[in-house]
Structure formats: structure tokens, C-alpha cells
Amino acid sequence: MNTTLSSSVLPQTKICCSKFSTSDHKVSGSRLYGPRHSSYSKFTFQASIVLSSSAANIKNGIVGGYYHCDPVGKKNQVGQTFCSVGVCPYDGTTVESPSHAVEEKVGVLLLNLGGPETLNDVQPFLFNLFADPDIIRLPRLFRFLQRPLARIISVLRAPKSKEGYAAIGGGSPLRKITDEQAHVLKMALEAKDMSANVYVGMRYWYPFTEEAVQQIKRDGITRLVVLPLYPQFSISTTGSSIRVLQHIFREDAYLSRLPVSIINYWYQREGYIKSMADLIEKELHTFAEPKEVIIFFSAHGVPVSYVEDAGDPYRDQMEECISLIMGELKARGIDNEHTLAYQSRVGPVQWLKPYTDEVLVQLGQKGVQSLLAVPVSFVSEHIETLEEIDMEYKELALESGIKSWGRVPALGVTSSFVTDLADAIIEALPSATAISPSRDISEDVSDDPVRYLVKMFFGSILAFFLLLSPKMITAFRNHLI
Numbered sequence: 446m447n448t449t450l451s452s453s454v455l456p457q458t459k460i461c462c463s464k465f466s467t468s469d470h471k472v473s474g475s476r477l478y479g480p481r482h483s484s485y486s487k488f489t490f491q492a493s494i495v496l497s498s499s500a501a502n503i504k505n506g507i508v509g510g511y512y513h514c515d516p517v518g519k520k521n522q523v524g525q526t527f528c529s530v531g532v533c534p535y536d537g538t539t540v541e542s543p544s545h546a547v548e549e550k551v552g553v554l555l556l557n558l559g560g561p562e563t564l565n566d567v568q569p570f571l572f573n574l575f576a577d578p579d580i581i582r583l584p585r586l587f588r589f590l591q592r593p594l595a596r597i598i599s600v601l602r603a604p605k606s607k608e609g610y611a612a613i614g615g616g617s618p619l620r621k622i623t624d625e626q627a628h629v630l631k632m633a634l635e636a637k638d639m640s641a642n643v644y645v646g647m648r649y650w651y652p653f654t655e656e657a658v659q660q661i662k663r664d665g666i667t668r669l670v671v672l673p674l675y676p677q678f679s680i681s682t683t684g685s686s687i688r689v690l691q692h693i694f695r696e697d698a699y700l701s702r703l704p705v706s707i708i709n710y711w712y713q714r715e716g717y718i719k720s721m722a723d724l725i726e727k728e729l730h731t732f733a734e735p736k737e738v739i740i741f742f743s744a745h746g747v748p749v750s751y752v753e754d755a756g757d758p759y760r761d762q763m764e765e766c767i768s769l770i771m772g773e774l775k776a777r778g779i780d781n782e783h784t785l786a787y788q789s790r791v792g793p794v795q796w797l798k799p800y801t802d803e804v805l806v807q808l809g810q811k812g813v814q815s816l817l818a819v820p821v822s823f824v825s826e827h828i829e830t831l832e833e834i835d836m837e838y839k840e841l842a843l844e845s846g847i848k849s850w851g852r853v854p855a856l857g858v859t860s861s862f863v864t865d866l867a868d869a870i871i872e873a874l875p876s877a878t879a880i881s882p883s884r885d886i887s888e889d890v891s892d893d894p895v896r897y898l899v900k901m902f903f904g905s906i907l908a909f910f911l912l913l914s915p916k917m918i919t920a921f922r923n924h925l926i
């Protein structure tokens with residue numbers, strides 16, 4: 446049974462851990478931190494998962510406690526990571542505490558992508574990114590090629606990426622912004638009477654998730670909330686970060702017992718939607734004719750196969766997110782036209798459509814005069830807002846006939862947004878449970894050496910032809926360099 450917090454069990458620095466207990470205590474009182482924002486909810490991938498806890502744990506698009514996804518039916522890559530969404534759905538109440546109280550040390554781990562801090566970091570950063578099996582998703586038979594391929598692609602891609610990073614000052618601003626978000630979030634939690642250490646763990650650059658987790662251990666954290674800084678869930682972002690975390694936790698006796706709650710996505714939260722609407726509303730007023738402006742949502746793309754073959758909920762969540770933001774604007778009397786397109790594709794495969802660059806040209810040709818670009822996949826400024834949108838897409842739009850261009854800034858440390866993240870963390874805390882030591886399917890290596898050798902043999906032959914085929918070479922040249 447899940448339990449929840451009442452204000453009386455949220456003192457400033459100490460939390461009685463037994464209040465969080467999930468066992469058979471007597472319950473009384475009323476719930477304070479239950480699921481909110483039901484009107485915004487839609488749980489997009491519940492059909493392909495099987496809960497290990499009760500079905501009542503899904504409510505309002507929010508799932509409490511850990512459960513593991515069953516990769517039955519449609520192949521679901523999401524199912525290879527944790528799928529809990531944090532907040533405790535227990536519609537009961539406060540737990541009566543036994544007499545002893547143990548000091549609780551709450552930790553919040555912010556997960557993010559990370560970015561190169563100097564131009565010399567670019568190629569090794571890209572190597573880490575492309576070596577991630579959630580970014581370049583090779584069939585199992587070809588997994589042994591992941592790192593050699595990552596080496597080749599990162600070397601080929603580095604010059605183009607370096608140009609981009611050079612144009613925004615020689616490195617990514619992500620670390621600085623994420624550190625600021627961590628700091629402001631800690632203060633927002635304190636303002637809500639919750640004392641917590643906030644850590645930053647990056648997937649592909651410093652400070653790596655592993656480092657953050659070691660610090661969490663050293664600090665003796667007794668309860669952890671994990672908050673990926675991506676509003677929508679994608680296999681390639683939150684999924685990948687959580688998979689790494691799962692791996693680290695499973696290997697460690699202390700961590701595998703640590704109660705953890707993961708907020709897998711939060712695009713539907715009222716605080717986030719309203720904060721986005723605030724930014725858009727403000728920016729619309731900078732145009733001479735605000736009502737004529739097309740609101741152009743530009744989301745980071747993912748390959749179509751993620752969504753259509755692996756069950757990535759990203760596109761559905763993105764579409765719902767946009768409709769929630771537009772609904773909020775409409776409620777404020779703003780009913781501009783809007784459109785959604787996907788940016789930043791890499792490599793020769795099909796990505797989610799329509800593509801941002803193509804739609805910009807079409808809009809220009811159709812005679813659209815004013816356009817407001819709204820980045821929606823990410824909450825910090827980064828290379829794809831500062832270079833791709835502000836420079837490349839702006840130039841393309843103006844060349845295509847659009848006269849008036851604007852861009853909504855990323856949320857960063859906007860106070861209404863950070864306050865809402867603090868609420869999400871407080872809501873998630875009661876449902877923290879230890880990570881189950883179940884096997885990570887994505888790293889399931891065959892124990893049988895003969896099978897392994899056979900796979901390696903045929904895999905190498907196939908890979909040889911694949912890598913040397915003129916089509917592949919042309920594709921890499923056209924799309925990566």
C-alpha cells in the first residue's frame with residue numbers, strides 16, 4: 446500500500462521516515478499531496494505495461510511506486526526502463542507513526558543531457574552520445590559495433606557540431622543553467638518546508654550521473670526523487686538516463702535499498718503549461734500585430750522508428766502538450782494559429798515529421814508574415830535554441846518571406862516553473878520504493894559462449910557490408926558532416 450504525507454510530517458529539516466512507510470500501518474487524516482491536475486492527464490503508454498503494484502496506482506496519468514513493463518504485445522523499449530511516474534496515488538491519508546524517528550535525508554537528482562564545455566570536448570561528448578544504445582539503436586546482433594560506430598560518427602560529426610558550439614561562445618551553456626536550476630529548486634523546496642540536497646547528473650558529459658550518485662551515497666541520502674529535466678518522455682532522453690541509473694543502482698548494495706521515486710514526465714503539469722503560456726503571451730506582445738502571429742512549436746525530433754516500432758510515447762506526449770498549452774492560451778483569450786514541427790535530425794533515417802526547416806519554407810511561401818518560434822522539448826537554452834533556431838531557422842524563415850520573427854526563451858529558472866517542479870517532487874516523495882534488482886533487458890547478454898560467437902561472426906560480416914556500402918557512405922556524408 447502506498448502512503449502519503451501530511452503537513453505535520455514535513456518539518457523543515459527532519460522527516461520521520463516511518464511516516465513514509467509503505468507497510469501495514471493504520472491510516473488516518475486526510476491526503477495533502479495527492480495527484481493534481483487531473484484535467485491535464487492522459488497516460489499514454491499504460492496499454493503496454495503491467496503493474497507490479499495494484500491497478501489503482503494509475504490515476505490521473507500518474508503512477509506511484511515502481512513497476513516493470515512487460516515487453517509483451519508491441520515491442521516497447523520504454524518497458525526496458527523504469528516506468529514509474531512518481532506521485533503517490535494513495536487516496537487514503539496519513540500514516541500513524543510508531544514511536545521511534547530516524548532522520549530522513551532527502552535528495553533530488555536532476556538528470557540532464559550535458560554538453561561540451563569547450564570545443565575540445567565536442568568529439569568525446571559526441572562519442573558518449575552515439576555510444577548510447579538508446580541514441581543509435583542497433584539490433585542486438587550488432588551491439589558490439591556500437592562503440593566503433595560511435596567513434597566513426599563522432600569524428601565525422603565533430604566539425605559541424607564544433608561550428609555550432611563556436612557560434613554560441615565555444616561551448617554548451619547546459620551545465621551552468623542546470624546548476625542554477627538546481628540551486629533555485631533547492632530554495633523553492635525550502636520555501637515549502639522541505640530540506641533537500643539537489644544533485645545534477647548528466648548523461649553524456651560532466652558531471653556524469655555516476656558522479657552525482659557517488660555524492661548521494663557519500664551524503665547518506667535516505668530517500669531520493671529523480672527528476673529528468675525533459676518535460677516529455679523519450680527513450681532517447683529520460684529513458685536512456687533512467688536506464689543508466691538503474692544499472693548503477695542495481696550494482697550497489699546501499700543504492701539498491703534506497704527508496705527512489707522517478708518522475709518520468711511532467712509535460713501535463715498545470716504549472717509547466719501555465720509557465721509556457723506566460724512566456725508565449727509575453728512574447729506575442731512584442732509583435733506589432735500579436736493576433737496575426739503564427740505560434741510555431743519546434744520540438745526536438747526522434748527517429749520515426751522509436752515511436753512506431755519501439756513504442757516511444759514522445760510524439761503523443763508532445764502533441765498533447767501542445768494542445769494543453771494552446772488550451773491555456775485560449776482560456777486567456779489568445780487564439781492564434783499554431784503549428785508543430787520537429788527539428789535537429791541527425792543521420793540517414795526518417796525522423797518525426799513535419800520537419801521544422803521544411804515547414805518554415807512552406808509558411809513563408811504561403812505568405813505568413815509573423816512567426817513566434819517556441820522550443821518545447823527542453824527547459825534550458827542550448828545549442829539547438831541558440832544556434833539552430835536563433836541563427837539557422839531564423840535566417841531560413843526570413844529568406845522564405847517571413848518578415849517578423851520572434852522566439853520564446855527556454856523556461857530556465859522562471860519562478861512559477863521551478864515552484865511547480867518543487868511541488869512535483871513533494872508529491873513524488875511518498876511513493877519512493879527501492880529499485881528492484883530485476884535484470885536490465887537492454888543489457889541482456891547471452892550467457893552461452895557458442896551463441897555469442899555465432900552472433901559475433903554473422904554480425905561482423907553483415908556490419909562489414911553495411912559499413913562499406915556506398916549508400917551508407919553517401920548517407921553519412923550527406924547527413925552527418
Ligand SMILES: C=CC1=C(C)c2cc3[nH]c(cc4nc(cc5[nH]c(cc1n2)c(C)c5CCC(=O)O)C(CCC(=O)O)=C4C)c(C)c3C=C
Pocket residue numbers: 558559560561571574580581602605606617618619675679681682745746747748759791792822823826827828829
Ligand atoms: C542522433 C540521435 C539523437 C536523438 C535521437 C536525439 C534526441 C534528443 N535530443 C534532445 C536534446 C538535446 N540534444 C542535444 C544535442 C545533440 N543531440 C544529438 C543527437 C540526437 N538527439 C546530437 C548529435 C547532439 C549534439 C549537437 C549536434 O551535433 O547537433 C542537446 C544540446 C546539448 C548542448 O550541448 O547544448 C539537447 C538539449 C532531445 C530533447 C531529444 C529527444 C526528444
Ligand SMILES: [Fe+2]
Pocket residue numbers: 745789
Ligand atoms: Fe539531441
